Amino acid sequence: MLFFTQCFGAVLDLIHLRFQHYKAKRVFSAAGQLVCVVNPTHSLKYAPARCAAAQTSVEQGILPPCHHHEAVHDPQLIPCTCPLFSCPWEGHLEVVVSHLRQTHRINILQGAEIVFLATDMHLPAPTDWIIMHSCLGHQFLLVLRKQEKHEGHPQFFATMMLIGTPTQADNFTYRLELNRNQRRLKWEATPRSVLECVDSVISDGDCLVLNTSLAQLFADNGSLAIGIAITTSKVHNAEAEI
Amino acid sequence: MLFFTQCFGAVLDLIHLRFQHYKAKRVFSAAGQLVCVVNPTHSLKYAPARCAAAQTSVEQGILPPCHHHEAVHDPQLIPCTCPLFSCPWEGHLEVVVSHLRQTHRINILQGAEIVFLATDMHLPAPTDWIIMHSCLGHQFLLVLRKQEKHEGHPQFFATMMLIGTPTQADNFTYRLELNRNQRRLKWEATPRSVLECVDSVISDGDCLVLNTSLAQLFADNGSLAIGIAITTSKVHNAEAEI
Numbered sequence: 001m002l003f004f005t006q007c008f009g010a011v012l013d014l015i016h017l018r019f020q021h022y023k024a025k026r027v028f029s030a031a032g033q034l035v036c037v038v039n040p041t042h043s044l045k046y047a048p049a050r051c052a053a054a055q056t057s058v059e060q061g062i063l064p065p066c067h068h069h070e071a072v073h074d075p076q077l078i079p080c081t082c083p084l085f086s087c088p089w090e091g092h093l094e095v096v097v098s099h100l101r102q103t104h105r106i107n108i109l110q111g112a113e114i115v116f117l118a119t120d121m122h123l124p125a126p127t128d129w130i131i132m133h134s135c136l137g138h139q140f141l142l143v144l145r146k147q148e149k150h151e152g153h154p155q156f157f158a159t160m161m162l163i164g165t166p167t168q169a170d171n172f173t174y175r176l177e178l179n180r181n182q183r184r185l186k187w188e189a190t191p192r193s194v195l196e197c198v199d200s201v202i203s204d205g206d207c208l209v210l211n212t213s214l215a216q217l218f219a220d221n222g223s224l225a226i227g228i229a230i231t232t233s234k235v236h237n238a239e240a241e242i
Numbered sequence: 243m244l245f246f247t248q249c250f251g252a253v254l255d256l257i258h259l260r261f262q263h264y265k266a267k268r269v270f271s272a273a274g275q276l277v278c279v280v281n282p283t284h285s286l287k288y289a290p291a292r293c294a295a296a297q298t299s300v301e302q303g304i305l306p307p308c309h310h311h312e313a314v315h316d317p318q319l320i321p322c323t324c325p326l327f328s329c330p331w332e333g334h335l336e337v338v339v340s341h342l343r344q345t346h347r348i349n350i351l352q353g354a355e356i357v358f359l360a361t362d363m364h365l366p367a368p369t370d371w372i373i374m375h376s377c378l379g380h381q382f383l384l385v386l387r388k389q390e391k392h393e394g395h396p397q398f399f400a401t402m403m404l405i406g407t408p409t410q411a412d413n414f415t416y417r418l419e420l421n422r423n424q425r426r427l428k429w430e431a432t433p434r435s436v437l438e439c440v441d442s443v444i445s446d447g448d449c450l451v452l453n454t455s456l457a458q459l460f461a462d463n464g465s466l467a468i469g470i471a472i473t474t475s476k477v478h479n480a481e482a483e484i
Contacts, residue, residue: 150392150395153392173424182415182431182432182475183429183430183431183432183448184428184429184430184431185427185428185429185430186426186427186428187425187426187427188425188426188427189424189425189426190424190425204455205453205454205455205456205459206425206455206456206459209451209452209453209456210451211447211451212447213446213447213448214447214448214451217447217448233424
């Protein structure tokens with residue numbers, strides 16, 4: 001009976017996901033756009049007792065991730081860039097993607113334009129929705145975070161970071177687009193490098209910011225569809241022409 | 243000496259405005275776009291002691307503007323739609339524009355695309371920047387408001403309202419665009435009718451919302467340039483084709 005209930009639950013989940021996928025496709029009607037359903041993760045970074053990796057790092061007296069690279073002896077090594085966990089890992093920039101995939105199980109998607117469908121927007125802060133996005137020969141980290149900067153008033157912050165250096169990041173422009181109910185909100189900016197900390201980008205407010213009422217206007221049945229596009233920036237093109 | 247100081251101050255103001263105008267034109271480089279410098283007005287609506295009109299309305303026991311039209315006996319008469327003052331005026335929709343121009347001295351601008359340059363963004367909340375915009379045979383009211391929804395954390399809210407009925411408003415789409423420092427933020431929506439209250443649009447958060455840090459990223463020397471465009475909406479076009 002338990003087996004049957006679980007199977008039935010799984011089938012219902014699949015139908016629900018399929019339905020959400022269809023709705024997101026309808027909103028972003030451009031053909032060939034990949035819709036990726038992203039489930040939330042309750043941020044464990046600031047709750048080390050619940051996270052073995054974080055506990056280890058705290059016991060070893062390692063600084064939180066934002067300051068890791070300042071404390072590293074080999075300048076070629078960078079700390080783990082996962083926004084979810086305080087992880088003691090460090091390694092070369094080239095292997096950050098495989099670390100994020102294998103250790104933190106962050107999905108990676110291909111394609112110039114994708115739709116990021118964040119589910120369960122109602123979950124309490126702090127919560128993160130994270131994927132990697134492979135495009136134009138580089139990998140990007142997309143972070144949607146629900147956070148309470150002012151107590152009792154959660155906001156949503158969305159940003160895209162290049163898994164590369166700040167100089168490489170300057171060559172790109174990313175666009176995040178929300179589109180529903182005859183309303184459209186677009187944010188375009190140069191991605192930051194993952195060597196800068198996602199926490200500081202969000203605390204600076206230099207990203208797409210949505211208060212709860214605006215997020216509800218764009219959400220459909222508790223899910224938020226964000227259209228993502230990455231292009232090489234004009235500055236880069238102009239330099240290439242010269 | 244006082245005369246000289248005042249004249250000199252006025253000349254400096256003119257030079258400053260001219261410089262701001264040039265900068266706004268540079269940001270929104272499309273030829274033929276009209277740049278309108280909009281000075282702030284400290285909102286007097288909720289400070290009746292400082293506003294004769296509001297005082298009169300309070301003394302007469304008239305409801306605040308949002309509820310005025312519910313209390314009106316002649317259904318063809320609407321209350322004053324000025325977001326700044328609690329004004330006891332009421333009249334037909336056709337004469338709202340001339341009332342706003344003559345009594346509340348709100349400027350009106352022509353053109354499909356204009357740049358709204360709000361000065362002195364640093365002034366404390368509550369502050370409003372308001373103009374009327376004449377376009378496609380209709381008049382619109384653009385309101386930028388600095389308001390503290392959460393104490394100590396002012397935010398900026400921008401919306402466009404049609405001086406017309408909700409049915410007429412459904413035929414249009416307005417776009418507000420901020421563009422500076424390799425960042426771009428666009429908000430597109432159907433304008434609300436002035437028969438709905440601007441206060442409720444802002445409290446619902448159904449408008450362009452900027453927190454202070456984001457507003458500072460887009461501001462230039464204390465001024466915020468907002469590109470405005472109004473088009474007839476696609477639904478309207480599709481209906482016209484049928």
